[in-house]
Amino acid sequence: MSTKQTIHIPDDAEDAAITQGALSDPDNPPLTDAQLEQLRPAPRRGRPALPPEARKVTLNMRADRDVVEAFKATGDGWQTRINEILRAYAHTHRMLPR
Numbered sequence: 001m002s003t004k005q006t007i008h009i010p011d012d013a014e015d016a017a018i019t020q021g022a023l024s025d026p027d028n029p030p031l032t033d034a035q036l037e038q039l040r041p042a043p044r045r046g047r048p049a050l051p052p053e054a055r056k057v058t059l060n061m062r063a064d065r066d067v068v069e070a071f072k073a074t075g076d077g078w079q080t081r082i083n084e085i086l087r088a089y090a091h092t093h094r095m096l097p098r
Contacts, residue, residue: 056083 010018023030031039071078090096 022028071082074081087096091098
């Protein structure tokens with residue numbers, strides 16, 4: 001038995017029966033043209049996107065296993081802590097503007 005879903009396109013009679021059933025549903029009347037005109041896209045959820053220059057970049061690097069495990073052992077936010085340490089190093093070595 002195949003679990004692959006197939007698309008069933010209703011014929012004209014099935015489509016008319018589906019439409020009639022939808023139109024006769026008292027709990028869900030069809031929208032009027034005026035109501036359709038008032039519809040607007042839903043607002044985006046979540047945080048607003050940062051400008052490109054403020055976005056973090058994905059980094060793929062190699063590090064000693066014991067160092068990574070030590071940071072992971074500190075719990076959630078370990079990657080943020082590594083970023084803070086790298087930033088502090090870059091500041092103290094004048095690699096970043098003040």
